[in-house]
Amino acid sequence: MSSLGMRHPEEGQLLRYLDGELPGRRARQIRKHLEACWHCRAELEELESTAGDCVRYRKNVLGTCLPPPPDPWQDLSLGFDRIDASLGGESLAARLARVISLPRPAVPWAVTGAIAVAVVSTIVYQWRETPSVQAAALLKKAVAVADSRPRPARRIRIRTASVQLTRVVGAGQPASDAPAIERLFRSANYNWDDPLSARSFETWRDQLPAKRDEVAAIEDPQSPDRNSYRIQTTTDASELVSASLKLRMTDFEPLEGRFEFRSRDWVEMTELTDQPTLPASTVAGATGGMPRQPGMPPDRVEASAEPMNPAGVAEELQVVAALHQVGADLGDPVEIARESGQILVSGTGIPPQHQKQIHEALDSMPGVVVRFSEPGGVPSGPGAPPETPALRDSAGSAPPPFQARLEERLGGRPQYERFSSQLLDGSDAVMSRAYALRRLAQQFPPDVERQLSAEGRRQLRDLGREHVAALARQSGEMDAALSRILAALGGAPPGEVRLESAAWQPASEELLSAARRVETVLAVLLGMAPPDNPADHIPSQLLAALAQLRASQEHCQRLLSYDGR
């Protein structure tokens, strides 16, 4: 497409271009378009000026109006010493287990998965330790997992001998919804603000001068992803004489807790899993169901705490399937949320043609509301002088290390351009499928999937398999285009890839992580991002990343094909 013939970039593309966040081919198209289009150059200049405002705001407003630190900054040496001592004092088994654990990926959900996998490995070695060591190690790992991922507001059901209630934690709400229970926990110096968490349990346990621990692995043959560890700590040194916490094996999520007090009161807690993990912006209210009125405390009545009914999940699946039919799950910023018993599908800046398709797909579905909003337009300023704006060229001025060698091997510059464009298009397609699958996994985690009928589960997994199959086709083409040439550039054959996710939902996160790694290393190979490591390693790294992607997609496909029910 010629630059003159190219239409204006869509909303948001200029900012992504300015921020160096566009794939190389698209960035090149926009750069060519900008050479010809004054209007877009003026838009870009405005964006640059606004970015400049942000820089001045950070420096002159945030930097001067926020109070300075109240104390001198600590020298961290003492902290480093403490850490070194604690690491040096760990059991040989723990250190061995750490050595065999997987390296930490770059994104939090993948971190969570990796830590969980590492922990499972660690348990094998630590199981021979005393229960106290087991309990401490499990809690430490569970805290690390929890700290490594965002923690949205969540609901827990609390039950005592006389009352049942539902409470929202993590939403910054005052913890005054159950004063009698709160008093019990406070008397035991147990964190009532977030009682069903590994950190609260660990903090309480650590302060006990004397305690006894028991750790048990609980297997659920009907549903292996509900296998869990139960830690029980008893003591005579606290008002809380016995506490137990059940942690899911796959991700160390706290599932249940039971707390017994000296006064013979007891409290049980269960995390409610009716709210799929969604970005905060997509959740209507902090409870994830009916929006809570401002100033009102969290729900107190049990009736409102029932898990999402199966019909609701099924309807949501139909919406997802309908969006999939029109390709709206592959990159459009479309969000799905529940509000007042309806399913709200919303999006901003969706192209009109796509809006029409989405309306056609969803308008006939009962209980589904489609809302689009347009971004507030800003009238363009007066025409900017026709001088070339200072564009950020992601390729930089230095020649990319592999470009010349690739050009030589491929037969010239035009062949190289075609080669890199095909790869970047392929990587884009892989990423959009990987994102779509991960999003599906977030909307239908294992406990929500179980609420679906057999037909619903089949439909959900068909959607997942379709994404993986499309991803496999694209990545296969990339593999074919790259394997030989990377080997010729000195790339070493990849090593063995280990994948241990037991369900397709966590596996989808591994798959996205692998796709992201391919995208990152590919950008370095093609000179669009600076290398983090010596450039010689790039061919080997890309071969390894492709192998990881291949293994991840095969693993995902296997898990999606096996329902296990």
Added chain:
Amino acid sequence: MSGQERNAAALRDEVGKLYEEARDDVYRYLLTLGLHPPRAQEAAQEVFLRLYTTLRKGEKLENPRAWVFRVAHNLGLKMRARQNSETPFDPQWGEQYAGQSGNPESELLERERMTRFHSAVEGLSEQQRRCLFLRMEGLRYPEIGSALGISASTVGEFLRRAMERLKKVRYE
């Protein structure tokens, strides 16, 4: 000195340098989350100790600065939740603002402009503001997405909407 000790010394040096460079940025970011200054400072220091622990355990981080902000964000939210008996920290904006030019007239104009800009920032949604602040700290879209638990494309959309609103300040 053993290889392990040399490694620890190098990591101390690496984390120490980043601590010097970024601790004030992390502290300010935590204040914008609503943490009170003592808590924010405590959290900022804790984040760098966690970074050291993580690196000592042999984990490889592609961008330690981005990692620091991600962990600071999560830790900040947890600490903010724990301080919920207190009013969230709300600084008195603008009173201490000092222009940089030395020219009273241009300083006044800049002050007015930054006041409007600040109002516009406060008018952003929480997610837009978080994306913007993390972008100001130099994080890339996927890194911001990792911190906030959203996709990079959603980060792009939040940032686009934020920039649209902030652009309007230039025409007010």
